[in-house]
Amino acid sequence: MLLGDHDDGSRASPVHRIPLFDEDKQQVNPQVDEEPLPFSTRTTCGDCHSYDIISGGWHFDSAQSNVPAGRRGEPWVMVDRQTRTQIPISNRAWPGVFPPQQAGLTPWLFLRKFGTHVPGGNYGEITDQDDPKYVLRWMISGALPINCLVCHDAAADQDKSEFALQVFQQNYRWAATGSCPFAAVAGDASTLPDTYDPLMGGFSDNPAIKPPVVTYDKTVFDAKGMVFFDIVRQPPARNCYFCHSTQDLEKAGPYKEWTRDEDVHLLAGLTCVDCHRNGLDHMITRGTVDPKQPDLQAKTLTCEGCHLGDPAADSPIAAMGGRLGAPKAAHQGLPPIHFDKLSCTACHSGNWPGKKATLVRTSRIHHLGLHGKHNPEEPLPHIAAPVFALAEDGKITPQKLIWPAYWAYAQGGKVTIIPPEAVKEIAGKILEGNLNEARVDDWNSITREQISQTLTLLAAAGGSGTVSAADGDKAGEPVYVSGGKIYALDEKGALVEKDDDAAEAIAQPYSWPLAHDVRPAAQSLGATGCEDCHSTESAFFYGEVAVDTPVKTEQAALLPMYKLQQIPEPQLNITVNRFFKWLIIITMVVLILHIIGDLFSRLLRRSQ
């Protein structure tokens, strides 16, 4: 154990006036160095904190194998407009996502795609496992160690957007330094050729080539060459928000954003890490308890743990509830069956369900928060929320949902993604033809003809070995999956739509639970009565999710929520509704005719 791995009981945050070290553990001191190097968080923070233990934490371990996946979570999404794809990517064993390597993403390419919202470590440090053709790039850019500062530096001028932009420019070695207020990093490693030697430098005459250079504010360094960091054990919520924000597109824009309400826990004075805690191992609690990984400590930090208490807990105080001042819900008048069928979040979290699930954007999927590079107009990939669907624990839970769209080879019930770049190489001309047409539901539409032609070319490429499965297996039948459907070619080469086998479920939407923002109790489902959910007007059962697909169809398909909850179609309700509708119409028509007849007869007799 190192000095910083455990405290001595003092609740005060130790003042971090510390020396900076570069990746070779040499102290960085601009007061003496003419060309100081960027500091490395691995060596600087790792001087006192066991970096190897920390790097096994939840934020940093997805690239590792044999890591328990836990409940489904937010994936990365690989999106490409030309090939009409949106592919949920994750190395975790969540059903419905695809491993990065299957989508052609080596660690280098993974960082290129998703690195702006990665805290470092993970794919940023497995440089030796990458494709050999990226070895030189790693040498130029350096590894991307865990940037402890993005979470633990409470200073308001710790610039996570700058960190992200440095990563975007492949300045991995410089990224943590560039995010600090006392350093400025100029240059762009992505402009450097593969032959660039960081030690030798060169290319100073070529304005297009900009090696990264760091400039420190020397006044920040004290006499011993140490720098102060405002380090806290518990990161403030704004630090978490850089990677964990969700934007509701219904309330987006300069005139509506102010109407969004903050999570009730934060309004009550809590921060994210009051509930989402971890120890040195950084295995952060995720708000629920995985039945496969029961952790009694984590259980006390779930909704039930804090609000209701756990009667089975050993500790009497844990059995009480009311932790951290959490109000103990009486749930007066609520039949207990609701606790079996619904998660807490079903009633308390996310937006009030509307007739149709709306589109949302998230930090990691849509790269939010990048100064100068944010695109408020870009909804793709399309994430719908809230969607009330059955979760893995058998409870109806509000979720975010994406309809995967991808090209793949299917064989033996399994699919292997064809990376979008490979699809573009083979069928780019077919797919770019109508890119300038008006978008439909924000997609660049794809016609059945285009799908058919692309599949034909993919079939030829697969047969010729031009494209094969990532693991070297023989490519199977090319398919295009989109909107819950599988498009393939039959024996005669005609395009057909195939049913998605429930067991294989390659076209099913991928969804993951949402838990925030939590609404106040007075705004929970059921607060105004049972009819909030239990009526044919209710969006909880009868709200709809648009089947998101770029394939041109005559009418956009809508999926009612009760199907995602695996509840039988409420045919009786619908039949009764229709019966009464006709009963009312027929009865009133007859009665009104009677009235009219009576009036008419009076008129007739009066005129005679």
Next chain:
Amino acid sequence: MENVDLKDIGQQKTFRRFDLQFRIQHIVLFTSVIALIITGIPMWLNLGGADHIWASREVTAAFGGLKAARLIHRWAAAVLIAVSLYHLIYSIVARRGRREFMELLPRFKDVTDVIHNFMYFFGLRTTRPKFSRYSYYEKFDYWAVYWGCVIMIGTGMVLWFPRLAEKCIPWLSYELALEVHADEAILAALALFIWHFYNVHFNPSRFPGTLLWWHGRISREEMLRDHPLELEKLNQEGQADQLAKKVVPGES
């Protein structure tokens, strides 16, 4: 017909059609039904969310909110249940009640009266059908209330006591009960305010309205026009009674 002096039937100018019992029942009934309709509207409009229909906010606020509307609705429901049960018991136990119930039973003549009346409406017949104590449309009013009360009280109980209902009648889900309750309420409200109100208030023969529900009396002209067969029957009973008592008309 109560309080009819059969001896003077030939000279009687008004007849008591409904006694105090029935009038009180009717007043209690319509008071509770109107309260139910008025308080049911904001709850119905709020299905699907407070903004489901724009008027719901104003209407709901007029009642002090959903909770107040729900409370009044349940009180009115309790009154309706009480008067319905009273009427049911009265119709079985009391001789008068049984007699009225028998009069209200649908008969084949009602079907012929419907046809006859429609033909009269359109000039295919020169005379109206002759009705006895209750015309077919009055019987319709009565049985529609019966039907409505059974459905509304039954489904209303499911909505009021969902846990008990789930145990006793699990096949009747909350949503189904709510669907039937709301739809039947719409039908009842339309039938009440259009059909029943026309027949008793807006009908040109009665406009601006009858006070029969208040004092229970009906004029001879109305009897002749609307219930001639009953008047005939009373005449016969009066004459029969007079004959039985050997009273000469005009003698006391």
